[in-house]
Amino acid sequence: MASSSKPKRIYDVFLSFRGEDVRNNFLGHLYKALDQKGIYTYVDSEELRKGEQIAPELMMAIEESHIAIIVFSEDYASSCWCLEEVAKIMDCKEERDLMVFPLFYKVDPKEVRTPREKYRKAMLKHESKFGKDSEEIKRWKKALFDAGSLSGWHLKDGDESELIQGIVTEISTHLDRTPLHVAKHPVGIDSQVVKLKSILNLESNDGVLMVGFWGQGGIGKTTLAKALYNAISGIFKGSCFLANVREASKDGKGLVSLQEKLLYEILSLQQTLVVSSVDRGINLIRERLRCKKVLLILDDVDHLRQLNALAGEGKWFGDGSRIIITTRDKHLLTCSDIDQVHVYEVKPMAYSEARELLSKYAFSTHKILKIKTDLVDGVLDHAKGLPLALEVLGSFLRGRREDEWESTLYKISTAPNNDINDVLKISYEGLQSNEKEIFLDIACFFKGWETEYVKKVLEGCDLKVVIGLQILIERSLIRIESRCLQMHDLIQLMGMDIVNQECDDPGKRSRLWLCDDLLDVLSYNMGDCIVKAIVLEPPEPTEIYIGPHDFTKMRRLRLLILHNVHNSFQVPIFLSNELRWCRWDGCATFPEFSSGKKKLLGLDMNNCSMPVVPNYLKVSIYLH
Secondary structure (H helix, E strand, O other): OOOOOOOOOOEEEEEEOOHHHHOOOHHHHHHHHHHHOOOOEEOOOHHHHOOOOOOHHHHHHHHOEEEEEEEEOOOHHHOHHHHHHHHHHHHHHHHOOOEEEEEEEOOOHHHHHOOOHHHHHHHHHHHHHHOOOOHHHHHHHHHHHHHHOOOOEEEOOOOHHHHHHHHHHHHHHHHOOOOOOOOOOOOOHHHHHHHHHHHHOOOOOOOOEEEEEEOOOOOOHHHHHHHHHHHHHHHOOEEEEEOOHHHHOOOOOHHHHHHHHHHHHHOOOOOOOOOOOHHHHHHHHHHHHOOOOEEEEEOOOOOHHHHHHHHOOHHHOOOOOEEEEEEOOHHHHHHOOOOHHHEEEOOOOOHHHHHHHHHHHHOOOOOOOOOOHHHHHHHHHHHOOOHHHHHHHHHHHOOOOHHHHHHHHHHHHHOOOOOHHHHHHHHHHOOOHHHHHHHHHHHHHHOOOEHHHHHHHHHHOOOOHHHHHHHHHHOOOOEEEOOEEEOOHHHHHHHHHHHHOOOOOHHHOOEEOOHHHHHHHHOOOOOOOOOOEEEEOOOOOEEEOOOOOOOOOOOOOOEEEEOOEEEOOOOOOEEOOOOOEEEEOOOOEOOEEOOOOOOOOEEEOOOOEOOOOOHHHHOOOEEO
């Protein structure tokens, strides 16, 4: 099923008010303050308020707004127009997730809710005109009661300018919670979101509910979690989506950074709250959020320590909070005491949805290509409802002729291991050699690295990076997020598997990223070594014995990056003249090169003692 259409949002704020009370003073100042902050605000003109019936333009403006502010002034209820506005606003709050804030302008909130004093006189006058039990009166009274019961602002005799600044700050905070990008083609998402809303029991504020999304990699857990976050975050006092928890918590400070982000986003802080340690972060989360109704989504969790640091117990958060965890490990959810009723298994797409998703990626709306139904069915059969496989295969097949579909399907069908890895590999096999090299380097080494730095490295290795990255993005093999290179775990594992399948002997593989493999290569005769790139980043400082000429024997080595790697023996290390890029953090002595022409274009020897500048640095060379 295709994703249903969402409410179209044009205005940031809709202002509902009684013009005679506030138009030329308070309202003008509020509108100007919002406008100066770049908040697009709807204020009607006098012309629209002529006649008894509310203008359709106003009705549409309410529907197309993110937030409505109702300025309850003394004579607000005397206007049928205003009462129709507040009724429409409250309808949109229920039906379209419109955020509503009342502003009690020199009026007591109880006067609006009951109603009393001028509000009571106004309603009696309306009753005499429309009838006490008329539908209009019932709607208006309910709308006044519901709106008057909401949390908002109250001004009696205080400083109006101070109140306006407070309003602008809070509205800005809510608008800063921009929706997450869900997917290019969110097929089948809405029906699952409806089901999950029921599981979450959002109407209840009794206690805290933890829910787990479980399923294999590439099945769409993160996509579904993002869609749910967009749909329900507005009803919570604070919300946070922590993406890639597994990846982000790898290094020593990863969990601390996640704790800081959690507090920053949920509390809407102006600057990050510094957390000194994981234990301190746990205490801060408990202290600051124990009375706050929050929505927290922890995406891609793979270890209990991550949960213990970010959402160890429900009592850390206020009643009505919802904690959602996405993971491939069902046992992790069991260990977290999440009962089976609240574990949602994300399953492969149904045939009709899978076909629709494949079509959206594979077929252009501008260029009609006729592809036999059995070929499309064959691709669907091998993708087996996995959204990632459908996206990657569809992107690969887009714009291709029928004979190319046949060739692709044949490759899939004759693969010895007919699993998702083989399906994903088809997209790799369709790349040119330049893009293959770039893809394998990213998969084995550079996932999560800053894009511009990786560009410099790969350009230094004589690869055509700009076009290469663009092609990989178009094929849905990589993406750029927050200026960093990212790829799905399954695609990364596929790339690593391609290198591992080159040979059982690590010395006859093109890339090394594990310490054990490098040790294996260094311990044997490397006369036929074909290693082209080595990038080691062990989590803890690691000592490896590297002989003076071990790297010179790697005659094809173009890239060497070592972090947290130290040579056991303090001897000069010689590097091959073929090397294009070298980075060795903390190397004890500066490496040497053999005489002759060198191809080195990038060098980073951070924290290296260099009493004398080597001669090869005096020639034309880029020092990173």
